[in-house]
Amino acid sequence: MTPSFKTMAAWLRSRKVELGLGLRVTVAAMGALVIALALGLRLPLWAVLTSIIVTQMSVGRSLKATRDYLIGTLGGAIYGGAVAILIPHAGEGALLFVLVLAVAPLAFAAAINPSLNAATITAIIVLLLPVMNRVDPLDSAIDRVLEVTVGALTGLLVSFLVLPSRAHSQIRASGANALELMASVLNELLCGLTRGRDNDALRRLQDGIGAALAGLNAIGAEAERERAARLTTGPDTGPLLRTVLRLRHDLVMIGRASVVPLPAELQRRLALPLTRISDAIVEYLSKTAAALRNATFPPSIAPVQAALQAYGAEVASVRSEGLTRGLPGDVAERFFALGFSLEQMRQNLKDLERCVADWAEAPTGSRSKTADEAE
Structure with missing residues (x-):
């Protein structure tokens, strides 16, 4: 082997953990997309993004990311869906008011407990997506939970099975x-x-x-x-x-x-x-x-x-x-x-x-x- 090839091989061996992460993220994204399309989810994009987010450097970190993302998503979907269903927001002023009402409490909760970061984003999606796509707020909340669940479980499963890296x-x-x-x-x-x-x-x-x-x-x-x-x-x-x-x-x-x-x-x-x-x-x-x-x-x-x-x-x-x-x-x-x-x-x-x-x-x-x- 040439010296340059040996150097590259040595560098790659020293980056086994990082290479393993890159492979896991790729497999998780592909798997989440395939499953989302097979289940006919409305927005497979969120399943793919979630799978990437929860696929971490180690299994332990993936467990925490999956738990936090699922809890935040479920909480944001419930709260955002409740606000969207219970408070009429046909006009722009009403929509702004409802947006503030949805975002402010969840942002405050996320500041206290960072594991709830996903709740604010989920509430915004559940609130605004029906306005843009003319769908029912309850359906939007259910779709969001299903998409995130598919992505999270796919990412976690890949973390366990594809070159698993233990902390x-x-x-x-x-x-x-x-x-x-x-x-x-x-x-x-x-x-x-x-x-x-x-x-x-x-x-x-x-x-x-x-x-x-x-x-x-x-x-x-x-x-x-x-x-x-x-x-x-x-x-x-x-x-x-x-x-x-x-x-x-x-x-x-x-x-x-x-x-x-x-x-x-x-x-x-x-x-x-x-x-x-x-x-x-x-x-x-x-x-x-x-x-x-x-x-x-x-x-x-x-x-x-x-x-x-x-x-x-x-x-x-x-x-x-x-x-x-x-x-x-x-x-x-x-x-x-x-x-x-x-x-x-x-x-x-x-x-x-x-x-x-x-x-x-x-x-x-x-x-x-x-x-x-x-x-």
């Missing part, structure tokens, strides 16, 4: 991405204690972590929805999500402690231990991310513990020599906050090891070996 499995890739970003941030933060740091680069990395965690939490909610519907089996997503979030908090604390470099004498004594800590934790996070992505057991945390113990011993030596006594209050506060933050990170990395081990797909006996090596 539970997507957590691996999303969590691994967040850990890799954290490794990059930690390296930049600890290097800043001895040589200064690139604040623009650090801000970009921190923003990336924030976006990654937002996506991870969203996928976690979808995964729990799948578990509740008994569509998947596997570990609870909560411990992993909480541990990753605590690691983010550790990075924030380390960032506050490393706003400015350490004094020159402390830099000379602590530069090497800090470098070893950075190397050990960055390597551990990177390897743990790979283990989570590949569903294997995490690496041993022993190198991280050894590096932190060496740093603690050097800090104790520095303090015994009195090198911290003359430090300004804010510098001393940041210096000791750094040690506390690193200890918190050690504990959270230990929790991360257990969480990733829970997500590993390997023989049961392998887990005890990893835990014993880390002790």
Whole structure:
């Protein structure tokens, strides 16, 4: 194979989830159109559009989209149909009044509960379509519900049958991405204690972590929805999500402690231990991310513990020599906050090891070996 073909093939493999979604959406749209035409629905367009809307990246997300769209459609059809039938609106002024009466309460309800977003649109269609096409409002409401039901059920069925993508499995890739970003941030933060740091680069990395965690939490909610519907089996997503979030908090604390470099004498004594800590934790996070992505057991945390113990011993030596006594209050506060933050990170990395081990797909006996090596 030529290099360009290999590159394209590698890119396509990295986009399997997105390609699967594209295929599911296409199949759902085609299926909804065929079914709508076979049933003789008045406007097959709404069945096709609904099938596209409810076909999401994961089965869990498709379940929520289908539920929300059906509830919103049913509520909007009932309310919009009732307004259209009970309140005469032959003239333009009356039509405007009825439109306001239909839209305002549903828009307010959707602002409170976003799962009702489809209700407002449905009410407008049920109200205005009879005016334009000279059909009965009740028939319009029934048609709308049938069209959306066909589209929603078609999209949901396709999500289950055509290259189904489980949110539970997507957590691996999303969590691994967040850990890799954290490794990059930690390296930049600890290097800043001895040589200064690139604040623009650090801000970009921190923003990336924030976006990654937002996506991870969203996928976690979808995964729990799948578990509740008994569509998947596997570990609870909560411990992993909480541990990753605590690691983010550790990075924030380390960032506050490393706003400015350490004094020159402390830099000379602590530069090497800090470098070893950075190397050990960055390597551990990177390897743990790979283990989570590949569903294997995490690496041993022993190198991280050894590096932190060496740093603690050097800090104790520095303090015994009195090198911290003359430090300004804010510098001393940041210096000791750094040690506390690193200890918190050690504990959270230990929790991360257990969480990733829970997500590993390997023989049961392998887990005890990893835990014993880390002790």
